[in-house]
Amino acid sequence: MKRRTLIVGAAAGALGLGWVLRPREGGADHAPYFLQLSAALDEAGLAKPSLVIDRERLLENVRTLMGHIDGRFHYRIVAKSLPSLQLLDTVMQASGSNRLMLFHQPFINQVASRYPQADVLLGKPMPVAAAHNFYRQFGGGGFQPQRQLRWLLDTPERVAQYDELARNLDHVMQACIELDVGLHRGGVRSDEQLLAMLEMIEASPNLHFCGFMGYEPHVVKVPIGEAITYRDRAMDLYRHYIHVARGYLGERWPQDVVLNAGGSPTYQLYDRGDFPMNELAAGSCLVKPTDFDLPTLADQVPASYIATPVLKRLDSLEIPGIDLGPIQSLWNPNRARTFFTYGGYWKAKPESPPGLLNNALFGRSTNQEMLNGSRNINLEPDDWIFFRPTQSEFVFLQFGDIAVYEQGRISQRWPVFAEQPA
Numbered sequence: 430m431k432r433r434t435l436i437v438g439a440a441a442g443a444l445g446l447g448w449v450l451r452p453r454e455g456g457a458d459h460a461p462y463f464l465q466l467s468a469a470l471d472e473a474g475l476a477k478p479s480l481v482i483d484r485e486r487l488l489e490n491v492r493t494l495m496g497h498i499d500g501r502f503h504y505r506i507v508a509k510s511l512p513s514l515q516l517l518d519t520v521m522q523a524s525g526s527n528r529l530m531l532f533h534q535p536f537i538n539q540v541a542s543r544y545p546q547a548d549v550l551l552g553k554p555m556p557v558a559a560a561h562n563f564y565r566q567f568g569g570g571g572f573q574p575q576r577q578l579r580w581l582l583d584t585p586e587r588v589a590q591y592d593e594l595a596r597n598l599d600h601v602m603q604a605c606i607e608l609d610v611g612l613h614r615g616g617v618r619s620d621e622q623l624l625a626m627l628e629m630i631e632a633s634p635n636l637h638f639c640g641f642m643g644y645e646p647h648v649v650k651v652p653i654g655e656a657i658t659y660r661d662r663a664m665d666l667y668r669h670y671i672h673v674a675r676g677y678l679g680e681r682w683p684q685d686v687v688l689n690a691g692g693s694p695t696y697q698l699y700d701r702g703d704f705p706m707n708e709l710a711a712g713s714c715l716v717k718p719t720d721f722d723l724p725t726l727a728d729q730v731p732a733s734y735i736a737t738p739v740l741k742r743l744d745s746l747e748i749p750g751i752d753l754g755p756i757q758s759l760w761n762p763n764r765a766r767t768f769f770t771y772g773g774y775w776k777a778k779p780e781s782p783p784g785l786l787n788n789a790l791f792g793r794s795t796n797q798e799m800l801n802g803s804r805n806i807n808l809e810p811d812d813w814i815f816f817r818p819t820q821s822e823f824v825f826l827q828f829g830d831i832a833v834y835e836q837g838r839i840s841q842r843w844p845v846f847a848e849q850p851a
């Protein structure tokens with residue numbers, strides 16, 4: 430055989446192989462769940478990007494969570510991941526918990542005025558000026574910050590700042606100490622540091638030591654099979670610091686001490702065994718954004734979606750300039766059609782109809798986003814596309830009132846937390 434024939438043959442073979450290996454067509458129309466949800470959104474007159482919570486799935490997730498915790502710990506609701514008073518209300522009622530974890534000063538004020546019975550623990554240390562702003566904006570009422578608000582303190586310097594604020598305001602402030610149990614995101618890292626902080630708190634007439642917070646999400650980020658080792662290491666550190674503090678405080682160890690740990694990714698690791706904390710925090714797992722598609726949360730179901738209308742449909746893919754669109758759709762049958770959506774570029778992944786793809790060549794847009802799909806996807810303008818948020822805390826705040834989906838219809842609208850106090 431001639432050399433040229435060989436080269437041509439090899440090239441044709443490679444092309445043929447490439448053709449065989451090209452992506453398979455995967456698109457489909459909405460499954461019945463999303464068709465019904467679309468009908469509910471239409472019936473409610475919605476016609477803009479909207480955050481939807483499926484209330485029945487949310488409640489199922491609360492039951493799953495409480496089943497794991499099984500009365501062995503208190504449950505603390507992570508409010509930043511469920512950023513709406515009505516959403517929190519639903520979870521508080523379903524779980525029977527009044528313990529909330531908050532991370533943002535304006536939201537603490539909103540919770541304090543709405544839930545006089547709440548027990549609030551900060552999930553991160555706040556600049557002392559933010560704490561001051563809380564008291565400035567606090568409108569009084571049943572909520573008693575001196576008993577029900579636990580500030581998180583991470584260093585002796587911050588203890589000194591809060592001590593000064595508490596003295597100036599002539600207020601009693603509850604002080605919870607942040608422990609580093611392996612995450613290395615700050616908090617106490619040595620006995621000396623812990624003892625220095627306890628000594629300062631003890632010396633202050635206005636600060637009351639109320640417990641520890643030791644967050645350990647790193648435990649599920651380590652190589653598979655190591656999680657239990659890392660969990661046990663984190664718990665040994667937690668136990669150690671409790672031992673040191675109890676040794677120092679003796680009788681003064683608080684009766685109603687708060688010993689907080691856990692988060693959505695880890696809370697199921699404490700189903701069995703003896704652990705030093707007395708409460709577990711979790712929030713995201715109740716709405717389950719895609720970042721929480723984890724083996725440790727396999728039994729919790731997605732309960733939140735972004736729904737947005739289709740504005741335009743094209744039966745081709747066209748890209749301005751050197752038009753590689755036809756080649757893209759020839760190569761990938763999941764790029765045969767083009768849809769433009771109302772808004773886009775959220776921290777979210779397309780969920781339904783299945784098989785929708787972003788197009789990096791065309792680019793992303795927060796105004797009208799291009800999505801490509803196969804010929805099996807028969808969306809028309811005004812139909813709905815659904816995404817799953819990758820996380821809840823920031824994404825949920827971008828759509829105005831949450832649309833609550835229940836028994837086939839949009840039953841309520843839940844305002845989200847406001848940046849400014851009401």
Ligand SMILES: Cc1ncc(COP(=O)(O)O)c(C=O)c1O
Pocket residue numbers: 507510530552553644691692693694710711712713714
């Ligand atoms: C201190 C603390 N505890 C718990 C959580 C868990 O929150 P979620 O359950 O929403 O992941 C977080 C999340 O950032 C956190 O910072």
